[in-house]
Structures are given as C-alpha cells and as structure tokens.
Amino acid sequence: MTRQLLHSATILTVDPHDRVIENGWLVIxxxxxxxxxxxxxxxxxxxxxxxxxxxxxxxxxxLVNAHTHSAMVLFRGHAEGHSLLTMEGWYNTIREPELAMIAEDMAPAVALSCAEMVLSGTTTFCDQYFFAEEIAAAAARAGIRAVIAYGIVQLGDEVRGDEELAKASAFVEGQRSADGRIIPWFGPHAPYVDNSEALLLKEVAVANRLGCGIHLHMACGPEDNVDTLARYGTTASVALEKAGFFNGRIHAAHCLDLSDEDIAVFARAEAASVAHCASAGLRSGREAICPVVPLRQAGVTVALGTDNVAANNSYDMVSEMRVAGLVASHREGRAQPISSRELVRMATIEGARALGLDHEIGSIEIGKAADLAAIDISGPGYSTTPDVATLLVYSGSGRDTRHVWVAGEQLVRDRALTRRPFADIRADYNVGYRTFWERVALTRKVA
Known part of the structure; x- marks a missing residue:
C-alpha cells in the first residue's frame, strides 16, 4: 500500500456537515x-x-466540470459575435467547420483541454461530442476522471439516428475503464431540435438497460419548444416526461428557458439534474437565465459547467462559481441568494451527484476516492477571512491551483503536470490546430 500524508492545510471538506478543518491533515x-x-x-x-x-x-x-465539449478548444476565438445557444449560431459557426473534422484531430485538442482543466483544479469533467472513443482515450492518457457522452445528432435522418444509437451502445459497452476513471454515457445533442422524440425514447431505454446516463442540451432557446408547442401545446420537458424520457438518469445542460411546470418535471424525476453554465449563457446574449434558485428550492440537483471554450473561453471552475453567484443575484434581485458554500457544493458534490458519482467523489470523506485540489491562498488577492469558501469563490482563481490528485495519483505537482509536460501538449495542439483549420479552409474552397 502506498501512503501519502498531506498536512498543515485549511481543509474544505464539503461533507454533509460542511466542516472546515484549520491546520488539517489528510492521508491518502x-x-x-x-x-x-x-x-x-x-x-x-x-x-x-x-x-x-x-x-x-x-x-x-x-472540482467537477459538469458540462463541456473538450475537443471544441479548436474553436476558441472563432465564435465572437455569435450566440452558440441558438440553432443558427451553432450551425453556422460550429457545425459547418465540424464537418471537416477527423478522428486524428481529437487527441491533441482533448489533451490540451484536460491539461487546462486539471491545472485549474478540475478532476472530473462531463463531455459530450463526436469521436467519443478518441476523446475517452485522450482523457485516459491525461489521468483525469471523465464521463464521456457519445454525441448523437440526427437532424431529421431516421436511419442516421438509429446508426448513431447503435454506435453509442457499442461505445458504452466497450469503454468502461478498469480503473473507473472513464465512464461512458449517451449524448443526444438536443431534444426535438436535432433528436426526434422516437429516437430519444430509444436512447433512454438502451441507456437504462446498459446502466448509464444521458447528457444533452435542454431549453437553450425558444426553438427548443417550437415542435412540442405546435404538436402538444406543451414545452419539450413536459412532452418528454409524458413520453417516459425522464425515467432514466438525465443530465441537462443550460436550461435557460424553464417554466415553473418544467421545473416541476425535473423535481419529479428520480435522477434528473441540470448543468448550469453561467458564463456561456451570459456570453450568448440570451436574456433568459437558468432559474437555479427555484430549481434548488424544488430539490433539483444543479451542477456547474463551463460549456465549450468557444462559448466560454475558459475552463476555470473557480471563475464559474463566481459568475454563477453573480448571475443568481441579478436574476433574483437580491444579494447572494446562493451562498459561497452552496456554490462550492455545486462545483463539487452536486456535480458528482449529477453524474451518479457522489458515493465516490465530490467531498473529502474517509473511504472516498482521493480526488483533491490544493489551492495556494497565501498570495496577493487573498487575506484572512471568516469564511474560506467566500475567499475562494469571490477572490480566488483556478490558476492558483498548486497540486492535484486523481484517485490518489498526483497529476499536478508545484503547478506542473506530472504525466507529460504542458509545453509538449501545447506544441502538439498548435500543429493540430493549424492542420484542422487548413482542412476547413480547403473544404470551404472546394464547396
């Protein structure tokens, strides 16, 4: 048995009692x-x-990043002036160049994303994208814990939808890692917009049979409800509940346009959760804001995510906690309706609960996996405080992360990656980035 002693830290346990241990120690x-x-x-x-x-x-x-698309680091800086939470903005800015993607683009892009995440204190992320096998392999090489949802985009093609479901099923059955760090799921992109109701019901049935969850986008914009309002006179969430979709583990990203009735749907579901991506939502220009306070009051698990870094541009989950707190104050019209301690929980144990991993990660408790982040709070911007959670959320930065462990393995030591130098990862990514965008340009020229 390998034994490590960490000592003399302020320990923010995020356990059921929210204990803070001053000058504490921990054994791995x-x-x-x-x-x-x-x-x-x-x-x-x-x-x-x-x-x-x-x-x-x-x-x-x-930290648990509950929603992202790690390969989309390739699009960072390419979506300025476009809302990625509309069908038009997503399709014209992202989907069109995505058609030029190949499997070989994934490894360098995902490696860079994993490096950026773990260097800022994230030890688990939930991903949804194409080329799921390559993303899972890259995440495994990085050592980070990841829920990888196989991205399914149907766009009205019934045959394509069934083919993608079969591929997703094979991915789930073949990708569970022996060490438990890579967890495969299904990832329909969005209901009704590009996955039909019939396909969604097939997906949840197969996911339940295979014992995995479904990660998708919901209530991102008005177009999400156009089809169901016309057909049933209800929103997509209500229509899906009536159809039986919420009988599985459903993890829904964004959820900006939820009505009170929609919130009740999530509250009634046995295992439904929301990934609140505050920065991406604000940057999209949408007036709607995810109703986090009403969702939490209804008993719904709400986690935090960055979304892709074309929509957000950063994987810093400490920053995401701060933005989530600020936007909640703005939406509710009162100061701090979500406390700093609650924001920390949303970025840790609630993220773990959303992914069905709260028995394993998300808090510092004896017997849980040693997924830990040590953040240097001795430098400029930090000072003595009665509440270390407030210090972290409103004064902190993920870039002050000094050490990170996943399953007891130290992946970051003194702000440096232990498995592979960041400089090498960045150099490989730069080559991959140029290759991808040159291919996109050639594809556009031919078209």
Missing part, C-alpha cells in the same frame, strides 16, 4: 482517503511514502 492510502484530522492528532511523517506540506493552501475536493 493508494487511491482512497484513509484518514483526516486536525493538528492535535496529526500522525508522524515517518512511514509515509511521501509527505506534502500544504501551509498556506486550501485543500478541497477536486
């Missing part, structure tokens, strides 16, 4: 949290394989 035994405590009962360093002094650091559960 292989891939698990073996013990936690305060200075009075700190064990002797003797007998440990490694000892890490975390004086001046906040030790917390690794």
């Amino acid at each position: 035994e292989d891939d698990r949290i073996g013990a936690i405590g305060g200075a009075a009962d700190q064990p002797s360093p003797a007998g440990f394989d490694s000892v890490t002094d975390l004086s001046g650091h906040l030790l917390m559960p690794g």
Whole structure:
C-alpha cells in the first residue's frame, strides 16, 4: 500500500456537515482517503511514502466540470459575435467547420483541454461530442476522471439516428475503464431540435438497460419548444416526461428557458439534474437565465459547467462559481441568494451527484476516492477571512491551483503536470490546430 500524508492545510471538506478543518491533515492510502484530522492528532511523517506540506493552501475536493465539449478548444476565438445557444449560431459557426473534422484531430485538442482543466483544479469533467472513443482515450492518457457522452445528432435522418444509437451502445459497452476513471454515457445533442422524440425514447431505454446516463442540451432557446408547442401545446420537458424520457438518469445542460411546470418535471424525476453554465449563457446574449434558485428550492440537483471554450473561453471552475453567484443575484434581485458554500457544493458534490458519482467523489470523506485540489491562498488577492469558501469563490482563481490528485495519483505537482509536460501538449495542439483549420479552409474552397 502506498501512503501519502498531506498536512498543515485549511481543509474544505464539503461533507454533509460542511466542516472546515484549520491546520488539517489528510492521508491518502493508494487511491482512497484513509484518514483526516486536525493538528492535535496529526500522525508522524515517518512511514509515509511521501509527505506534502500544504501551509498556506486550501485543500478541497477536486472540482467537477459538469458540462463541456473538450475537443471544441479548436474553436476558441472563432465564435465572437455569435450566440452558440441558438440553432443558427451553432450551425453556422460550429457545425459547418465540424464537418471537416477527423478522428486524428481529437487527441491533441482533448489533451490540451484536460491539461487546462486539471491545472485549474478540475478532476472530473462531463463531455459530450463526436469521436467519443478518441476523446475517452485522450482523457485516459491525461489521468483525469471523465464521463464521456457519445454525441448523437440526427437532424431529421431516421436511419442516421438509429446508426448513431447503435454506435453509442457499442461505445458504452466497450469503454468502461478498469480503473473507473472513464465512464461512458449517451449524448443526444438536443431534444426535438436535432433528436426526434422516437429516437430519444430509444436512447433512454438502451441507456437504462446498459446502466448509464444521458447528457444533452435542454431549453437553450425558444426553438427548443417550437415542435412540442405546435404538436402538444406543451414545452419539450413536459412532452418528454409524458413520453417516459425522464425515467432514466438525465443530465441537462443550460436550461435557460424553464417554466415553473418544467421545473416541476425535473423535481419529479428520480435522477434528473441540470448543468448550469453561467458564463456561456451570459456570453450568448440570451436574456433568459437558468432559474437555479427555484430549481434548488424544488430539490433539483444543479451542477456547474463551463460549456465549450468557444462559448466560454475558459475552463476555470473557480471563475464559474463566481459568475454563477453573480448571475443568481441579478436574476433574483437580491444579494447572494446562493451562498459561497452552496456554490462550492455545486462545483463539487452536486456535480458528482449529477453524474451518479457522489458515493465516490465530490467531498473529502474517509473511504472516498482521493480526488483533491490544493489551492495556494497565501498570495496577493487573498487575506484572512471568516469564511474560506467566500475567499475562494469571490477572490480566488483556478490558476492558483498548486497540486492535484486523481484517485490518489498526483497529476499536478508545484503547478506542473506530472504525466507529460504542458509545453509538449501545447506544441502538439498548435500543429493540430493549424492542420484542422487548413482542412476547413480547403473544404470551404472546394464547396
């Protein structure tokens, strides 16, 4: 057994009691949290394989990015002036150049995204995209924990939809990693907009049979409800509930345009959750804002995500907590309707719960996987405070992350990746980026 001792940290446990342990210590035994405590009962360093002094650091559960598309780092900076939460903006800005993508584009792009995430304290992310096999392989090489949803876009083609469902099923059956870090799901892009009701019901039936979840976009814009309002006189969420779609684990991204009736649908579902992507929503220009406070009051699990970095441009989940807090204050018309502690929970244990992983990650508790982030809070911008969660959310930055562990493996040490140098990852990505956009330009020229 490998044993690591981390000591002298302020530990933000995010456990059921939201304990904060000043001058605390933690023992990692292989891939698990073996013990936690305060200075009075700190064990002797003797007998440990490694000892890490975390004086001046906040030790917390690794952050969970509940919605992104990691390969879309290739589009960063290419969506200026376009709303990616409309069918027109998404199709013209993203979908058209995506048609030039090939499997070989994935590895360097996903490697860079994983590096950026883990270097800013994220230890788990939920992804939805094409080329899921290549994304899963790249995430596995990075060592990060990932839920990879096989992206399905039907766009009215029934045969294509069935073919994609078969491929997604094969992906789920073949991609579960032995170490549990890679978790395969289904990823229909959006209901009614580009996945028919018939296909969605097939997807949830197969997902339930295979024991996996479904990650999709919902209520991103008015067009999401056009079809169901015309056919049934209801929103997409209500129509899907009546059809039986919410009988599975449903993890829905964005959810800007939810009515009270839609919120009730999510609340009634046994395993439905929302990934709130505050920065991407604001940047899209949509007036609608995800009703996080009403959702949480109704008992719905709400996690936080960055969305892709064409819509957001950053994987910094600390920044995402801050924006989520600010936008909630604006929407509700009162100061801080979501506390800093609650925002931290949304970025950790609630994200884990949304992905069905709260028994394994999301809080610092004995027996859970050792997915941890140590953030340096000793430098400029930080000061003594009665509430370290507020310090993190409203003064902090993911770029102050100094050490990261996933399943007990230290992936970041002293702000540097341990598996592969960031400079090498960046160099490979630069080549891949140029190759992809040259291919896009050639495709456009031929067309």
